[in-house]
Amino acid sequence: MRHVSRSTLLALCLLATPAGVPLATAQANTRQETVVIVGAQEAATPIPTLLGNTAANMAVTDLMFLPLARIGRNNITSGDKDFIPQLARSWTRRDSLTLVFELDSRARWQDGVPVTARDAALALNLARDPAVDPQRALLLQLVAEATALDDQHLLVRFKEAYDEQLYDAVYHVSPLPAHLVDTVPRGALGKSAFASAPIGNGPYRWVRRVPGQQLELTANDQFFLGRPGPRKVLILTVSDAEARMNLLLSGSADVLQSSAMIATVSRLAADKRIRIYPMPSFSVGYVSFNQRDPADLGRPHPILSDLAVRTAITMALDRRGMVQATFGPWASVPQGPIPQMSWVRDPGYKPAPPDPAGARALLRSRGWVDTDGDGVLDKDGKPLALGLNYPSPSAQAGVLALQIQEQLRQVGIRIEVNRLEGSVWGERRNAGAFDLDFGQATMDPSPAGMVQTWSCAGRGGSNKAYYCDPKVDSLLALALRAPRKEALALYRETVRTIAADAPAVFLFTTTTPMAVSDRIKNVELVPVAPWSAVWRWSPGPVP
Amino acid sequence: MTGSLWRLLSRALASPTGRIGAILIALLTLIVFVAPWLLPDPSAMPNLLAGATPPGPGHPFGTDQLNRDILARVVSGGQISLSVAGLAVALAMTLGALVGGVAGYHGGWLDSILMRAVDGALAIPRLFLLLLLVAVWEQMPLGALVLVLGATGWFATSRIVRGEVLRLREAEFVLAATALGAGPRRIILRHLLPNVAGPLLVAATLGVGDVILLEAGLSYLGIGVRPPTPSWGSMILDARPLLTTAPWTSIFPGLAIVITVLAVNLLGDALRGALDPRSA
Amino acid sequence: MTRWLLRRTAQAVLTFLVVTVLLFVLMRLTPGDPLQRLEGDRQMSAEESAALRRRFGIDQPMGAQFRTFVTGALAGDLGVSIEHYPTPVTTLLVSRLPASLLLGGTVLLLTFGIGIVLGVFQAVHRGRRADRWLTRASLTLYAMPSFWLGLVLAWYFGIRLQLLPVAQMHDPLLSPDATWLVRAGDVLRHLILPALTLTAVSIAAVMHYQRTALLEVLRLDFVLAARARGLPERQVLWRHAWRNALFPVVGLFGLWLPILVSGSVFVEQVFNWPGLGHLAADAVGARDYPVILGTAMLVSAQVLLGGVLADLAYYALDPRVRRA
DSSP, X not given: OOOOSTTGGGGGGOOEEEOOOOOSSTTTTHHXXXXXXXXXXXXXXXXXXXXXXSHHHHHHHHHHOOOSEEEOTTOOOSSSTTEEESSEEEEEEEETTEEEEEEOTTOBOTTSOBOOHHHHHHHHHHHHOTTTOHHHHHHTTTEEXXXXXXXXXXEEEESSOOTTHHHHHHHSOOOOOHHHHTTSOGGGGXXXXXXXXXXXXXXXEEEEEETTTEEEEEEOTTOTTOOOSSSEEEEEEOOOHHHHHHHHHTTSOSEEEOOOOHHHHHHHHTOTTEEEEEEEEEEEEEEEEOOEETTEEEEEOTTTTOHHHHHHHHHHOOHHHHHHHHHGGGEEOOSSSOOTTOTTOOTTOOOOOOOHHHHHHHHXXXXXXXXXXXXXXXXXXXXXXXXXXXXXXXXHXXXXXXXXXXXXXXXXXXXXXXXXXXXHHHHHHHHTOOSEEEEEEEOXXXXXXXXXXXXXXXXXXXXXXXXXXXXXXXXXXXXXXXXXXXXXXXXXHHHHHHHHHOSEEEEEEEEEEEEEETTEESOOOOTTSTTTTGGGOEEOOOO | OHHXXXXXXXXXXXXXXXXXXXXXXXXXXXXXXXXXXXXXXXXXXXXXGGOSOOSBTTBTTOBOTTOOBHHHHHHHHHHHHHHHHHHHHHHHHHHHHHHHHHHHHHOHHHHHHHXXXXXXXXXXXXXXXXXXXXXXXXXXXXXXXXXXXXXTSOHHHHHHHHHHHHHHHTSHHHHHHHHTTOXXXXXXXXXXXXXXXXXXXXXXXXXXXXXXXXXXXXXXTTOSSOTTSOOHHHHHHHHGGGTTTOTHHHHHHHHHHHHHHHHHHHHHHHHHHHHSGGGO | OHHHHHHHHHHHHHHHHHHHHHHHHHHHHSSSOHHHHHHHHHOOOHHHHHHHHHHHTTTSOHHHHHHHHHHHHXXXXXXXXXXXXXXXXXXXXXXXXXXXXXXXXXXXXXXHHHHHHHHHHHHHTTTSHHHHHHHHHHHHHHTSOHHHHHHHHIIIIIIISOOSOOSSSSOTTSOTTOOHHHHHHHHHHHHHXXXXXXXXXXXXXXXXXXXXXXXXXXXXHHHHHHHHXXXXXXHIIIIIIIHHTSHHHHHHHHHHHHHHHHHHHHHHHHHTOOSHHHHHHHHHHTTOHHHHHHHHHHHHHHHHHHHHHHHHHHHHHOHHHHHO
């Protein structure tokens, strides 16, 4: 559930990280011991773990909260093998429907209260509550209940036997302090004292937030897994992409989750004091086609509900050329809503070459002809004109949108490019007020996460374009319950089915260039939770 | 009216700055409105993979990150800039002359109300008024941009016109015309307006420079002219990531702004000098 | 003096009221519901949304809305930011004001300090080559878009030469234990590029005014008389002529404030300076109406206050105003 919602879409907009150095002479050099992360978005309402899906909130979550377990290097979400214990020391299977976790008894909330199984149960049960977060509830549909057996033991019961039980139990939420959260009515969590100054169980504790400017975290010396190296983490909010890069280039900041655009990466790479760490990402960029009429969501879209038009648009675009020109080696064209990192990705997939002539022919067969000679196709007196919304903070969206506009112009489709500020773009997207919408989603590690945006059940939630193909829904349901090998085949068929339905033009899936000042050693980046290892970094002297 | 304007203009053109400004403006206008016929399509992307290429044969100003010809974009951006500025200033001057003329001629309560409102409007920096209007306007079309720039540019002009009209209202030739039974319409049009034409021309010329800068600024903030229509401001915005690797992408549109605004201001300065020789 | 001051202040307050009405009407006349954003963004309950509507007064007729708005504003409540919900607009404004004042004040000092000296120099060397080149240079700078000049300077001094910081107002890595001197030095270093950019694009006006005013005074009888008496040229220039040529420049002050404020919107954006201009530009992008309204009001108040101060300086300098 680090998902696909509007805010995550701005994955590139992120953060900054800093590290401090665990010198014996603590305090001696705070500057050296601080890691400064530059991000674009602020953790607006930092309700960590819950509801907080923005990239910035995820950073806060990574730094402040410790989950029961994390997915390992290979990102295999199916089965129990590729998971690393964190808050839970171990887990056992009581039967095919029941998992029992044993929590580490040393764990404490940052206010000193011990972390118990009750906290973990509360978080899971909150996340399953459709009234709290319908999208997450959809992902946790097979979790029956979570209960605390005693302080140390958490029992999670599932509705069915399936391979991703452990993943579901540990990935979507981290435990929340029941003594602070349970007292708040569920509807008011967002405005509770806890949300405005959260208390976590992870390596960093909340210090303060200067709205729109920065967030300050400090090392939690009671953290039971070890003493955090960087003593302070500052997350700066800098809305301007150029200013973000300049902060890093001038040495004022240490970490930038850079855009994968080749122009940006090569500028950073040219600086000898900056190291670029390629981080596999779960990010997929695509342009979705609204299947409903933006003027009246009860009706099909007058142009885009026709599969032939959607297919023709995809055919007309040189996706490989665009991706190569924009990202160089930092991205490739995905087959469907499947990121580079996914274990179900088909390595043999090659995008079809662009075919503008074929696209024109297809459109002609559906009655779209340029009768008035203005260069734009029309049918029944209506021009083939569509709006394309994209968020202004995203430089890559801007570049790709113009490329799309130009390429479609050549087959007679007029695109109005609407550059919208992030929050306005998100609002339009949520309201279904668009023809084409440029989105970038950070997908779940599990392909089961596709259910959010690409199933009929996801409509009204993450599925903003009202795409619905019952075949995809049944494939997803089958794959979720199938053993790993069959699941792989089923997921690949799902992706092919989605691609054939053309609910979107799938444009790119990136590798994230993480730019880190070379004064910081032991840099370790965890793809599913990039900032969770910051506490083990070693910042060196500031040059 | 035309007589005094011509005198003013010829006096301004007698000074070297005025001449330089006028020649530059004429030249720029010519280029901007004629050259697009000779240049490539400003939104064509002939070779996406090539990206931003440095100035060279074929692309004298180089290409931007989408491989679009920068010269063609600067030229057609200039067309937009100059048209927007020209129309917006024309609108502003009309409004300013109208409100100032009415306030000055009518006097009394109407004058008080209008001038209090103008005081208030003048106290809000123009850019903030623009930001406010742009923020509430969904996807502002070019015509609306002209409208908004014009509607926020007349306040100072109306004060100037009002001052002139107040002064002239008591002048002998106006009093004589009134005595001969001329109506207010005739007085304003035939007697007062021609005499404020000079100050109006100065304000208009300087106003064009302001509007070009404002339009570029709004486009730089991403809320002015919409893509793919080229605009100098948005070209600089788009070129920001390339500042170090492909500086030509931002230098040429920047220079285009500087030269145009400078030309307009030189002429405006000379006109002001011609109108009020003491300040020369 | 007191009566004059009172009258002048009353005038400014009246104008501010007009400003408030203008801004309010402008905001409310436009289509769309300012709360729609807030609701669309966070799926709130019906009670919550009703409470917010009461708070913003949207459920009342226009007249009542205006009353609510004015009484709120008088009590220092300008509503709640939509983008930074639930931070009050006033809190945001107060947190951004110091940075704005610092940048604005510095630019003011630089522009008027350097501009006056250069203007005097030009007047003294009227028509000579130095005068002509200074005019050309200042006009060229005046024609530059501040954001473009800022970008170029940031790239050259910040990235190429690595001399100066190019963003923010503080070094985020500065130790909290640093002495105030170190802190001040740090802010100063961050201030240089934005202040330089803004000064460069706006200095032409001051130079021009000072030059013109001084030339006019230099032609007057009392200057000629002073010269005739054989006073040293330096004394004639500064003691007699310049003092009298300062008034128009002071008058410029009031006119010029709005220009400064506008320029700062772009420069603050380029240098990520945490001032009001930056806040306003962000708010426009986010359609954060309460914040846009609040910034516009605060900025207008500053402009009006600047006008009163300019008049006050006028008054202090020129005895003739007192008689008027």
